[in-house]
Amino acid sequence: GDSVTQTEGPVTVSESESLIINCTYSATSIAYPNLFWYVRYPGEGLQLLLKVITAGQKGSSRGFEATYNKETTSFHLQKASVQESDSAVYYCALGPTGANTGKLTFGHGTILRVHP
């Protein structure tokens, strides 16, 4: 089946440092999956951070960016300078195109802690 593997957490960084959270996927049942990063801030539900539906393209939001690399089956999340408010749990996910696009396969989530 499909699977997503991401950096084991927690990841602890200091404010203004750079960040990378790795995500690799295996999409055995989907030829060209859609790729997502969701984020869960403390006390809130998951919310979409960014998504990319075309291989080779880059998505960006709130200073975060991720590039859909079909060759390496990766979708790493990066940010040049993190802020304390970025502390959250980050989930990488893949999903099919078409009507069932809500049937996502998630990674286990990476806890990010940013120290001031």
Next chain:
Amino acid sequence: EAAVTQSPRNKVAVTGGKVTLSCNQTNNHNNMYWYRQDTGHGLRLIHYSYGAGSTEKGDIPDGYKASRPSQENFSLILELATPSQTSVYFCASGDTGGNTGNTLYFGEGSRLIVV
């Protein structure tokens, strides 16, 4: 603003008891989903629905039923709760996105402990 609300937010149930988790969305989305998350696992899909009156099995449906009486409401039912169903449950709504990769809107989660 998109809104998905779940109730209860926290629940302690006894083994063998019946538990109903409720979800309401004001997004007018056709699709709704129930996921659970356990330590060391990503979110896993339990049941989903394409609209009122429709329910479909997800990847881990055993021990769960679902009900979609209206566009806005989607319930997850544990007829005979077991300790293995202790988890955090997330409801989400989303529209059919074709090839655009639709966005899911999640509730805040319901923490269930079965003792």
